[in-house]
Amino acid sequence: MNRRIALKHVALLAAAAGLPGCLSQPEREPASTALSAAQRQLVAEVCETLLPRTATLGAHDLGLPQYVLKMLADCTPLQEQRIFVAGLGQLDAAAQRQHGRSFGASSPAQRTALLGHIDQRPANFPNELTGFYRATRQLTIDGYTNSKYFMTKQVVHELVPSRYNGYYPVSKVDLANPRHGQS
Amino acid sequence: MANLNIDSVKARTFDAIVIGSGMSGGWAAKEFTDKGLKTLVVERGRQVEHNKDYPTTNLNPWEFAHNGKVPQAVQEVNPIASRCYVFKEDAMHFVVKDQEHPYVQEKPFDWIRGYQVGGKSLLWARQTQRWSKYDFEGPARDGFAVDWPIRYDDLAPWYSYVEKFAGISGNRDGLAELPDGEFMPAFPLNAVEDYFRQQVQKSHPGRHVISARCAHLSKPQPIHYEQGRVQCQNRTLCQRGCPFGGYFSSNSSTLPWAMKSGHLTLKPDLVVQTVLYDEQQGRATGIRVVDTHTKATVEYYAPVIFVNAGALNTNLLLLNSTSHRFPNGLGNDSGVLGKYVAFHNYSARVFAEYEGLKALTTDGRNPAGGGYLPRFRNVQKQETDFLRGYATSFGASRDLVQPAHGLGASLKQQLERPALGPWRVHAGMMGETIPKATNYVRLDPTRKDAWGMPLLSVSVDYDDNDAKMKQDFFEQFTDMFTQAGFTNITPQDSHQAPGLDIHEMGGVRMGHDAKTSMLNRWNQLHACPNVYVTDSACMTSTSTQNPSLTYMALTARAVDHAVSELKKQNL
Numbered sequence: 001m002n003r004r005i006a007l008k009h010v011a012l013l014a015a016a017a018g019l020p021g022c023l024s025q026p027e028r029e030p031a032s033t034a035l036s037a038a039q040r041q042l043v044a045e046v047c048e049t050l051l052p053r054t055a056t057l058g059a060h061d062l063g064l065p066q067y068v069l070k071m072l073a074d075c076t077p078l079q080e081q082r083i084f085v086a087g088l089g090q091l092d093a094a095a096q097r098q099h100g101r102s103f104g105a106s107s108p109a110q111r112t113a114l115l116g117h118i119d120q121r122p123a124n125f126p127n128e129l130t131g132f133y134r135a136t137r138q139l140t141i142d143g144y145t146n147s148k149y150f151m152t153k154q155v156v157h158e159l160v161p162s163r164y165n166g167y168y169p170v171s172k173v174d175l176a177n178p179r180h181g182q183s
Numbered sequence: 184m185a186n187l188n189i190d191s192v193k194a195r196t197f198d199a200i201v202i203g204s205g206m207s208g209g210w211a212a213k214e215f216t217d218k219g220l221k222t223l224v225v226e227r228g229r230q231v232e233h234n235k236d237y238p239t240t241n242l243n244p245w246e247f248a249h250n251g252k253v254p255q256a257v258q259e260v261n262p263i264a265s266r267c268y269v270f271k272e273d274a275m276h277f278v279v280k281d282q283e284h285p286y287v288q289e290k291p292f293d294w295i296r297g298y299q300v301g302g303k304s305l306l307w308a309r310q311t312q313r314w315s316k317y318d319f320e321g322p323a324r325d326g327f328a329v330d331w332p333i334r335y336d337d338l339a340p341w342y343s344y345v346e347k348f349a350g351i352s353g354n355r356d357g358l359a360e361l362p363d364g365e366f367m368p369a370f371p372l373n374a375v376e377d378y379f380r381q382q383v384q385k386s387h388p389g390r391h392v393i394s395a396r397c398a399h400l401s402k403p404q405p406i407h408y409e410q411g412r413v414q415c416q417n418r419t420l421c422q423r424g425c426p427f428g429g430y431f432s433s434n435s436s437t438l439p440w441a442m443k444s445g446h447l448t449l450k451p452d453l454v455v456q457t458v459l460y461d462e463q464q465g466r467a468t469g470i471r472v473v474d475t476h477t478k479a480t481v482e483y484y485a486p487v488i489f490v491n492a493g494a495l496n497t498n499l500l501l502l503n504s505t506s507h508r509f510p511n512g513l514g515n516d517s518g519v520l521g522k523y524v525a526f527h528n529y530s531a532r533v534f535a536e537y538e539g540l541k542a543l544t545t546d547g548r549n550p551a552g553g554g555y556l557p558r559f560r561n562v563q564k565q566e567t568d569f570l571r572g573y574a575t576s577f578g579a580s581r582d583l584v585q586p587a588h589g590l591g592a593s594l595k596q597q598l599e600r601p602a603l604g605p606w607r608v609h610a611g612m613m614g615e616t617i618p619k620a621t622n623y624v625r626l627d628p629t630r631k632d633a634w635g636m637p638l639l640s641v642s643v644d645y646d647d648n649d650a651k652m653k654q655d656f657f658e659q660f661t662d663m664f665t666q667a668g669f670t671n672i673t674p675q676d677s678h679q680a681p682g683l684d685i686h687e688m689g690g691v692r693m694g695h696d697a698k699t700s701m702l703n704r705w706n707q708l709h710a711c712p713n714v715y716v717t718d719s720a721c722m723t724s725t726s727t728q729n730p731s732l733t734y735m736a737l738t739a740r741a742v743d744h745a746v747s748e749l750k751k752q753n754l
Contacts, residue, residue, distance in 0.1 A: 162547070
């Protein structure tokens with residue numbers, strides 16, 4: 001099976017989805033490096049809830065929590081890092097309110113339900129929590145669609161396409177198996 | 184000892200010296216060595232050998248540490264470089280870091296530089312449009328700058344000459360305002376670019392949407408295989424350096440070609456401090472360089488010197504090349520050196536969407552980038568309340584859409600089976616700016632860099648003409664897009680500083696008269712004719728076309744002249 005996808009598009013998606021560009025920061029204090037083991041665990045649970053293992057590999061299998069934390073520390077403006085950490089700190093309280101237990105103690109279905117509420121009704125939650133959710137969701141998606149697994153097994157990346165057709169029929173595009181450039 | 188010294192001088196004496204190895208320096212190297220001259224090319228940056236020094240060229244997306252993004256810590260100390268579209272994880276090693284090479288901004292100016300063998304020819308956007316007669320006649324007709332001492336017909340054969348070697352793809356469009364060249368097949372317009380072409384033909388006769396002409400080998404010829412270059416493979420990862428040599432760069436083309444001749448000596452890591460001028464002989468005799476690592480200075484000698492350091496650095500070098508005869512910089516009797524710097528106005532874009540042609544998309548990648556509209560304002564005569572006009576890049580594409588909401592198994596499914604988005608189109612303005620004495624560069628009176636060179640102080644800004652032209656661009660493209668049935672039409676003013684266009688030009692302009700210009704019609708300094716300037720510093724006006732092709736043609740023409748003058752012992 002010949003399944004390929006464009007680096008270009010993945011890169012574009014990643015760029016479009018990326019966190020806002022940098023402004024010069026007066027200080028550097030990567031908040032994520034200061035996360036405790038428990039906080040890191042919580043991030044990992046959120047990642048797995050966002051992209052769980054199904055018939056295909058999930059966030060934990062692909063090391064996406066580590067990717068999220070690395071991109072947070074290295075490529076995220078300090079102000080957004082602070083929002084991330086503050087929102088992370090609000091997650092357990094939100095879980096308590098919704099299900100009477102911490103996020104970590106919640107069932108997978110309860111975790112999905114809570115994050116689904118934040119996703120659909122952000123106005124009901126503190127800004128930091130929704131900021132944390134949006135950032136984590138985007139970074140997890142970036143990590144997934146940029147992973148070797150996704151780009152070789154799900155939609156296969158083409159480094160050397162060797163062609164250009166400006167009039168390609170959409171009917172020939174297999175969106176389940178997109179090839180590079182068919183976008 | 185005496186003999187040793189003589190031998191040493193002999194070893195440091197060449198038939199020609201070329202300062203800079205970028206777009207135009209590479210051409211000077213090729214032309215001189217083709218003609219059998221023992222040529223020294225000095226480059227201030229490090230060696231970048233074709234293929235060998237392209238560390239990211241074959242990396243897959245997942246092999247980058249930060250998914251292609253530039254870490255915050257790097258961005259924070261490089262605010263200027265970070266504004267450049269090419270300063271990403273895959274190519275940032277080819278872009279000068281702010282703090283390593285400081286300069287003074289009297290007004291905001293984003294000076295984007297590539298200090299390495301090949302210079303910015305590794306990074307360029309590869310667009311190659313010829314100038315037309317209207318462009319060379321512009322200053323004289325419209326009464327700005329000074330008259331160009333050459334016309335289109337002077338350069339036309341040299342355009343052909345460099346196009347054949349570099350390899351240019353394009354259609355023969357038959358437009359007087361954008362003359363045809365020696366083309367390999369064009370990269371085609373896609374469905375919506377072509378649709379816009381047809382709409383514009385109907386709605387605005389006299390305006391043309393053509394395939395962008397670019398330096399990519401769509402159908403390589405024997406001369407390209409001889410360079411070790413093969414067909415462009417549509418990777419569009421050009422900025423990393425191309426393992427196929429699919430696009431033209433000094434590194435893939437002119438420099439290895441010159442090296443193969445056996446006549447080239449290429450010395451990286453040398454900053455030229457001054458062009459040496461001999462008062463008795465009344466001519467330049469060589470250069471003094473400083474080794475960027477050891478800080479040792481050495482002199483090299485040659486009867487002819489080509490300055491191809493890149494527009495502003497060429498200005499810097501000549502301003503710093505002072506002597507009793509030239510206290511204000513080499514060849515600067517007129518006082519115009521460093522003045523009349525101009526650029527291209529790239530600060531305006533118009534975005535839109537198109538709901539039609541949903542049954543079509545694209546497959547593969549287009550290295551030409553899409554369509555191009557030659558200048559249609561004030562071409563034959565003055566028609567607007569601003570001088571000159573703009574060319575425009577035009578592109579259309581459909582992207583895969585990432586779901587903005589949702590999570591869990593359904594999100595995974597959507598990512599694995601992405602939907603096709605609408606057609607999106609964009610137009611980018613490339614405006615001619617008017618060279619003025621008030622747009623200048625000069626030496627900072629006190630501050631120097633790590634190699635003893637004065638810091639360059641830059642004072643360049645937009646003017647009212649630029650503002651009026653930009654307004655016209657917004658109006659015209661809103662109208663053209665509306666008539667084409669595009670929706671969500673969104674003009675965007677980037678408010679970017681000059682410089683980010685990376686098309687800075689002038690300061691050492693060509694002209695008929697030594698009182699008002701620096702260079703004659705052969706790119707020789709009026710007052711020191713064995714020094715030639717054929718990079719962007721020589722430009723009398725800017726026109727709208729991406730300028731590299733013109734620098735290549737001017738360089739090949741000037742080398743031909745220089746060699747002929749050397750033979751006649753006129754230099």
